[in-house]
Amino acid sequence: MKSLVSLFGLVILVFLPGCAENQLQKTKDFTPEVLNYEFYIEGFIDGKLLRYRQINYESTNVSNKYFIDFEETWLQAYTDSLAENQGYWKIRIHDIDIRNMEFPYRLQDSEGSITWYDQRIDALIENNPNCQGNDSGCTFALRSGESDITLTSNENSILEGYFSGKAMIHGIGFTPYSDESLFHDIVKGNFRIKYRVE
Numbered sequence: 158m159k160s161l162v163s164l165f166g167l168v169i170l171v172f173l174p175g176c177a178e179n180q181l182q183k184t185k186d187f188t189p190e191v192l193n194y195e196f197y198i199e200g201f202i203d204g205k206l207l208r209y210r211q212i213n214y215e216s217t218n219v220s221n222k223y224f225i226d227f228e229e230t231w232l233q234a235y236t237d238s239l240a241e242n243q244g245y246w247k248i249r250i251h252d253i254d255i256r257n258m259e260f261p262y263r264l265q266d267s268e269g270s271i272t273w274y275d276q277r278i279d280a281l282i283e284n285n286p287n288c289q290g291n292d293s294g295c296t297f298a299l300r301s302g303e304s305d306i307t308l309t310s311n312e313n314s315i316l317e318g319y320f321s322g323k324a325m326i327h328g329i330g331f332t333p334y335s336d337e338s339l340f341h342d343i344v345k346g347n348f349r350i351k352y353r354v355e
Contacts, residue, residue, distance in 0.1 A: 181339075183279070183281055184203045184205065184278050184280055184341075185279070185280050187277045188278075189205070189236070189275075189277065191206050192208070192210070194208065197209060197348065197350075198233075198347075198348040199246075200246070200344070200345065202278065202341045207278065210234055211234050212233070218355070219231040221353060222352055222354070223256070223314075223354050228252050228254050229250070229252075230248070230249070230250035230253070230255055231247075231248070232247070232248040232249075232250075232348065233246070234350070236277075244274060244275030244276065244278070245272075245274060246271065246272070246348070247271065248270075248271050248306075248348060249270050249271075249272075250264065250269040250308075251268055255308065255311055256311065260308060260311065261307050261308065261309045262308045263308075264306040264307070264308070265302060266301065267301070270298055270299065270301060270306075271306060272296045272297060272299070273296070273343070274296045279297070281339050281341075282295045282296075288326070288330075290330075292330050293328065293331075293334070294329045295328055295330075297327065297340065297341055299322045299323065299324040303322060303323070304322020304324075305321050306320045306322075313351075316348070316350055316352055317348065317350075318347070318348055319345075319348075320346035321344050321345065321346055322342075323343075324340055324341045324342075324343050325337050325339065326339040
């Protein structure tokens with residue numbers, strides 16, 4: 158019996174390192190500096206606090222704006238104003254009049270989503286053939302109804318709230334793609350964005 162237990166222990170020791178090596182690596186070793194910004198979006202991914210600052214890009218008409226006629230809100234924060242696609246948080250809120258509502262308000266199914274990507278941190282997209290090529294591209298999407306996205310206040314055109322949940326890989330190119338097994342858990346997400354009205 159003793160030799161059986163010893164044999165079982167040896168098998169575990171031999172195969173355990175191999176299992177660990179085959180586990181999917183979700184993030185890289187890089188941890189960005191965290192700065193204090195007045196307006197930002199942030200969240201924890203794999204224990205890393207990722208706080209990006211609000212940047213209004215004039216090259217797109219959906220940069221941190223609330224569209225009155227459509228009741229559509231677009232909020233963004235980026236890692237660097239000179240590298241728009243290096244890393245970002247993006248929040249989109251649908252069919253909600255954010256200026257005339259009671260707070261707090263948790264977004265219901267299909268009322269909003271949050272996307273995140275940072276090529277310095279994520280290891281899933283760059284190793285995924287479905288996300289490469291001219292007609293491809295991916296991000297991570299956290300959707301209302303499946304996750305918690307809550308608006309907490311809106312004063313002086315500053316919208317605040319918090320979020321958490323599972324952000325799954327999602328194709329944003331011409332080729333539709335999603336995979337529920339590839340995701341990042343987002344915790345302690347917060348945002349404070351000064352939006353423009355159009």
